[in-house]
Amino acid sequence: MQVEVKPVLSDSKVAKVFSPSNIALAKYWGKRDVALNLPTNSSVSATLKDFGSFTTVEFNSSFSSDEVYLNRQLLAASATTKIKRVLDLIRGYAQYDGGARVQSVNNFPTAAGLASSASGLSALTLAAAKALQLDLNLTKLSEIARQGSGSACRSLFAGFVKWQRGEIADGSDSVANSIAAANFWPFKIIIAITNAHSKANASTNAMQATKETSPYFEAWVKNAHWQAQQIEQAILQKDFSLLAELAETNCIRMHASAMAANPPILYWNQQTIQVLTEVQALRKKGLAAFFTIDAGPNVVVFALPQDFEKIYNHLTSIANLDLLVTEIGEGAKSIL
Numbered sequence: 001m002q003v004e005v006k007p008v009l010s011d012s013k014v015a016k017v018f019s020p021s022n023i024a025l026a027k028y029w030g031k032r033d034v035a036l037n038l039p040t041n042s043s044v045s046a047t048l049k050d051f052g053s054f055t056t057v058e059f060n061s062s063f064s065s066d067e068v069y070l071n072r073q074l075l076a077a078s079a080t081t082k083i084k085r086v087l088d089l090i091r092g093y094a095q096y097d098g099g100a101r102v103q104s105v106n107n108f109p110t111a112a113g114l115a116s117s118a119s120g121l122s123a124l125t126l127a128a129a130k131a132l133q134l135d136l137n138l139t140k141l142s143e144i145a146r147q148g149s150g151s152a153c154r155s156l157f158a159g160f161v162k163w164q165r166g167e168i169a170d171g172s173d174s175v176a177n178s179i180a181a182a183n184f185w186p187f188k189i190i191i192a193i194t195n196a197h198s199k200a201n202a203s204t205n206a207m208q209a210t211k212e213t214s215p216y217f218e219a220w221v222k223n224a225h226w227q228a229q230q231i232e233q234a235i236l237q238k239d240f241s242l243l244a245e246l247a248e249t250n251c252i253r254m255h256a257s258a259m260a261a262n263p264p265i266l267y268w269n270q271q272t273i274q275v276l277t278e279v280q281a282l283r284k285k286g287l288a289a290f291f292t293i294d295a296g297p298n299v300v301v302f303a304l305p306q307d308f309e310k311i312y313n314h315l316t317s318i319a320n321l322d323l324l325v326t327e328i329g330e331g332a333k334s335i336l
């Protein structure tokens with residue numbers, strides 16, 4: 001699906017990109033530098049094959065300011081801060097000072113804790129760089145995408161992806177890379193949509209509130225640090241039981257740290273809990289499934305292909321649940 005609200009001008013510098021969303025197995029939750037989106041810990045994700053953002057970036061010296069259309073709606077300037085940050089960085093590298101028109105469409109629920117900011121900001125980064133014919137490698141692009149939205153730095157890469165916390169103050173070593181290809185360990189991924197509407201708590205605010213008011217934040221960071229390493233190892237060793245246990249505890253601990261903020265940050269609804277209880281019960285029965293939940297009420301279930309049908313059928317018995325199915329896929333790429 002690709003929809004444009006405005007025709008592209010013939011003298012514009014244009015590029016179009018599809019960038020997938022990604023789901024963290026070891027979560028990013030906490031910034032050590034808010035302006036640069038530098039994380040308190042490394043994180044590990046899987047890139048989704050089919051769900052993401054189709055983004056067109058058009059630069060033209062006749063545009064006096066930037067204009068952004070998300071899902072065919074013109075965004076208010078106040079909602080485009082992250083987007084402008086990326087455009088300004090790209091313009092800086094290219095020494096270009098024209099305005100941009102950005103048109104982006106998501107093929108999955110936007111801002112519902114399914115990382116639409118990851119797909120959107122990574123698509124924007126790659127498309128803007130391509131439009132201005134910048135020759136930047138993926139590592140550099142991930143450094144730029146991270147400054148739009150932290151998790152966006154991971155969507156540029158295929159398969160299983162690690163975003164290094166990094167140590168340097170300017171963030172130049174806080175970048176992502178692929179640790180295993182998309183077909184390294186095939187999973188079926190079921191996205192259980194319990195509520196497709198936008199979430200109340202934007203992740204940046206929620207992370208900051210957790211850091212400032214949750215007594216569990218410090219414990220979360222310590223835990224997240226070693227779990228990111230263990231999750232990477234569990235993936236590389238294809239140790240399903242270990243990965244299942246680590247990914248679920250990592251997710252619950254992230255949410256627990258947020259729930260303990262004041263006021264509490266609670267993303268889940270009744271069905272969220274129903275899905276995660278069901279997945280745990282299925283695993284006890286010997287089926288290869290585990291869950292994870294980003295900053296929203298929807299649950300992402302990772303299933304090994306041999307058990308996928310049974311797991312999917314069990315989930316269909318939960319009322320009012322929409323199920324999307326995908327696999328692990330490639331990173332952001334240019335499209336025509």
Ligand code: PMV
Nearest residue numbers: 024027028150151203294295
């Ligand atoms: O990149 P942001 O600011 O949308 O934050 C993402 C936070 C989580 O999705 C909850 C975790 C993660 O690592 O993606």
